[in-house]
Amino acid sequence: xxSLLILPAVIALLxxxxxxxxxxxxxxxxxxxxxxxxxxxxxxxxxxxxENLFRTSxxxxxxxxxACTVCHTPSPLKQGETRAGKPIExxxxxxxxxxxxxxxxxxxxxxxxxxxxxxxxxTAPEKGDFxxxxxxx
Ligand code: HEC
Numbered sequence: 001x002x003s004l005l006i007l008p009a010v011i012a013l014l015x016x017x018x019x020x021x022x023x024x025x026x027x028x029x030x031x032x033x034x035x036x037x038x039x040x041x042x043x044x045x046x047x048x049x050x051e052n053l054f055r056t057s058x059x060x061x062x063x064x065x066x067a068c069t070v071c072h073t074p075s076p077l078k079q080g081e082t083r084a085g086k087p088i089e090x091x092x093x094x095x096x097x098x099x100x101x102x103x104x105x106x107x108x109x110x111x112x113x114x115x116x117x118x119x120x121x122x123t124a125p126e127k128g129d130f131x132x133x134x135x136x137x
Contacts (some may be wrong), residue, residue, distance in 0.1 A: 004133060011137055020101030029101050034124035042125065050133025053126055054091075060119030076137040092137030100131050 022117040028045070035042040055074065057066040063073065064083070076092035089096045100106055106127075114122035122130070 017097070020098060023101045023103065024131070024135065027100065027106060028105075028128055031124040031128035031131075038124065045125070045128040045132040047129070047133040047136050049125075050129035050131070053122075053130050054133060058118045061115065061117045062119075065116045068113065070117075071113075076134055090135050093135040094137060100135065106131075114131060 054068045072091050077090050079090055081090035093099050100101045110122050110127055
């Protein structure tokens, strides 16, 4: 009897996980379409380029945030911290399973963080590379 009661909860949970996976894939597909439109030679996203973006120190942004790792720590598996000291859940999908499932949230934070770190918005290939890296972590 008890398993019958648990079943709807399990189904609801699986449906949520599935919807987020679908949203994540749709987001990546969108970035790939934009990347191809800008460069017909675009050959797919790269986790190692994404890792590079994550770890590189840039000179064009705000002086106190030269790299993504300033707030997100060098480990995608670790909890980060805002400049004000508020905790940020880890960026790796394995550690934070609802990451990159909400397109509005993804767009908002890429815009804000890329401007702070690079002094410009990230390109579609950069965003796709970054998510590809983090979803593999
Ligand atoms: C000044 C601190 C700070 C820096 C630097 C920073 N971030 Fe973030 N980032 C945050 C905060 C705060 C959030 C929102 C809280 C959360 O998602 O847990 C966030 C969220 C995100 C998200 C949304 C993830 C999701 O769940 O959808 C992405 C994508 C992201 N950051 C990418 C980057 C990239 C790429 C860089 C480097 C170019 C970067 N961040 C640098 C503070 C920072």
